[in-house]
Amino acid sequence: MKSGTLASQKSANKRKMTDRRRKKNRLLRILVSILMVMLVVVSLAGIWLFFTPSGNNMRFLMADTLITTQHRHWAKYVIGQEELDKRVAGYQAQFDQMGTEKDIHTIAINTNKNSNENTESKEENKEKPLIEIEGISGSGYRGYVLTVNDPTKIRLGVPAKSGKGEKVSSMVERTGAIAGVNGGGFADPNWKGNGFKPIGLVISQGQLYYDGLGSKLTTQIVGLDKQGKMIAGNYSIEELADLDIQEAVTFQPRIIVNGKGQIKSQKDGWGIAPRTAMGQREDGAILFVVIDGRQTTSIGASLYDVQQIMLDRGAVIAANLDGGSSTVLVSKGGEILNKPSSEYGERYLPTAFLVFEHPDEVDIPNIWKGLRAQDIDAGKK
Structure with missing residues (x-):
C-alpha cells in the first residue's frame, strides 16, 4: 500500500x-x-x-511640437540635428518676414472723435461689458477667448518686487485687475528661470521700463498705443516713441496683418502647444486667445489654429505671445480659468496684460529701474 x-x-x-x-x-x-x-x-x-509624405509631415509636426517645449534637443532624434537647426532658422526667418509688412489698420472708436458716428459707437461700447469670456474648443484643444471691449482699459503689469517674476494670479489680485493674461517672453536658463529678466523691451504706461535689445536696433513688439490701437511688428525704440506706444512687450510672430492670415497652412503652424495670442477687431476690441496644451483633455494648438480663431472673430491684426508653460488666463480675485501645463503650476513671469475698470488709478512701479540687462541673473532663486 x-x-x-x-x-x-x-x-x-x-x-x-x-x-x-x-x-x-x-x-x-x-x-x-x-x-x-x-x-x-x-x-x-x-x-x-x-x-511616406504623410509620415514625414507627422515627423516634422512632432519635431515642431518638441521645439516649443523645454525638451527642444529631443527633436534631433526625430529629424536630426542638421534638420533641427535648419528648421529653427527657417521659422525665425519666416517670423521676421511676417513682421515687416506695414500695418495700416484703423479702429473705429479712435477716429472722428467729434462726429455723431463716433458718439454712437461709444454709446454702443458703453452697453457692452468691459470683458467677455468665451470657452472654445477645436480638434485636440480647449481654451478661452477673452474679449476686452475697451482697449484703453489695458495696462501692462510687472512684478511687485525686484529679483523675481510674479504669478499673473498674484498680479491680478494685488492690483485689483478684473482679468489678466501672460505677456512677453523671458530668459529661462534650463527652464528654471526666476521670471525676472524679460526678452527685448518692456513698455508700461508710455514709459520704457526695460531695454534688453543690446546691439539689436529693432524688435518684434506686441502692444497698444495711447488710443488703444494694437501695435505689432518689427520696430525700433525711436519708432515706438513716434507711435505713442503705451503698453508693449517683445514677442513674435504676427499672425494676422491688415486682416490677412500670415500662416498659410497647418504644416507651418510651429507644432502643437499651449498658446497665448493677442488680436484686435476693427471696432477696437482686443481679443486674447488662451489655449491649454500638453494634457489629455487638450493637447494644444498650432499657430494656424490660433490664427483661424482670431480671423473667425473679426481680428484685423494679431500676434503670438509667450505660450507653453506660461499660458494662463486669470479673472477677478486671482482665479485661474484655464489649466496651465507646467508641472510646477502657474509660473513666475515678468509681464502680463491686465484689464482695469479704472486704469488711471493703478500704480505700476518700474522694478527694473537702475538695472542693466547684463547684470540680471535670470536663474537666481
Whole structure:
C-alpha cells in the first residue's frame, strides 16, 4: 500500500511539473508573439514616418511640437540635428518676414472723435461689458477667448518686487485687475528661470521700463498705443516713441496683418502647444486667445489654429505671445480659468496684460529701474 501511494505521488508530481513547463512554454510563446508584433508595428511605423509624405509631415509636426517645449534637443532624434537647426532658422526667418509688412489698420472708436458716428459707437461700447469670456474648443484643444471691449482699459503689469517674476494670479489680485493674461517672453536658463529678466523691451504706461535689445536696433513688439490701437511688428525704440506706444512687450510672430492670415497652412503652424495670442477687431476690441496644451483633455494648438480663431472673430491684426508653460488666463480675485501645463503650476513671469475698470488709478512701479540687462541673473532663486 505504501509503495502504491508513493508511486501515485510521484506520478502526480510529474504531471504538475509537466503542466508547469507547458504553462511556461505557452507564456513564452505569447511573449515572443507580442514582441514580434511590436517589432512589426515599429518597423511599419518607421517605414511610414521616414518614407511616406504623410509620415514625414507627422515627423516634422512632432519635431515642431518638441521645439516649443523645454525638451527642444529631443527633436534631433526625430529629424536630426542638421534638420533641427535648419528648421529653427527657417521659422525665425519666416517670423521676421511676417513682421515687416506695414500695418495700416484703423479702429473705429479712435477716429472722428467729434462726429455723431463716433458718439454712437461709444454709446454702443458703453452697453457692452468691459470683458467677455468665451470657452472654445477645436480638434485636440480647449481654451478661452477673452474679449476686452475697451482697449484703453489695458495696462501692462510687472512684478511687485525686484529679483523675481510674479504669478499673473498674484498680479491680478494685488492690483485689483478684473482679468489678466501672460505677456512677453523671458530668459529661462534650463527652464528654471526666476521670471525676472524679460526678452527685448518692456513698455508700461508710455514709459520704457526695460531695454534688453543690446546691439539689436529693432524688435518684434506686441502692444497698444495711447488710443488703444494694437501695435505689432518689427520696430525700433525711436519708432515706438513716434507711435505713442503705451503698453508693449517683445514677442513674435504676427499672425494676422491688415486682416490677412500670415500662416498659410497647418504644416507651418510651429507644432502643437499651449498658446497665448493677442488680436484686435476693427471696432477696437482686443481679443486674447488662451489655449491649454500638453494634457489629455487638450493637447494644444498650432499657430494656424490660433490664427483661424482670431480671423473667425473679426481680428484685423494679431500676434503670438509667450505660450507653453506660461499660458494662463486669470479673472477677478486671482482665479485661474484655464489649466496651465507646467508641472510646477502657474509660473513666475515678468509681464502680463491686465484689464482695469479704472486704469488711471493703478500704480505700476518700474522694478527694473537702475538695472542693466547684463547684470540680471535670470536663474537666481
